[in-house]
Amino acid sequence: MKLEGIREAPVNIAVFYTPSNTSVLGQNSMPETGEYSVACAIQNIWLMARVMNIGVGWVSILNPDTVKSILRSPPEHKLIGYLCVGYVNEFYDRPELETLGWQSRKPLEDMVHYDEFTDGPPSVMTN
Numbered sequence: 001m002k003l004e005g006i007r008e009a010p011v012n013i014a015v016f017y018t019p020s021n022t023s024v025l026g027q028n029s030m031p032e033t034g035e036y037s038v039a040c041a042i043q044n045i046w047l048m049a050r051v052m053n054i055g056v057g058w059v060s061i062l063n064p065d066t067v068k069s070i071l072r073s074p075p076e077h078k079l080i081g082y083l084c085v086g087y088v089n090e091f092y093d094r095p096e097l098e099t100l101g102w103q104s105r106k107p108l109e110d111m112v113h114y115d116e117f118t119d120g121p122p123s124v125m126t127n
Helices: 005-008 033-051 066-071
Strands: 009-018 056-059 076-088
Touching: 005 056, 005 076, 009 033, 033 056, 033 076, 066 076
Parallel strands: none
Antiparallel strands: 009 076, 056 076
């Protein structure tokens, strides 16, 4: 694991979500969409950084309560992500978890379903 990235990265970003005290369109039936929107914003940061040859690492082993305490975050703020941002020596062709044998890539056919979820091969979409 590359935990030294936390100290070596020139920029560390803690990304929080704060629930609204008022009704928010789209969150009445799915309140978690606010958190999903923050996750999408992180994805957009990541994609833009990559275009600029800047690396982003999402640190997922930190205790959110510890981070909130260190940063003196208000209790209603929820830590969604902790990012390390900086220039890297290279970008890999394959994810490091796969290259190092930590986790293998899942076959696309196991992840894409048509019409319904199945345990077997995808069905053909019909009209």
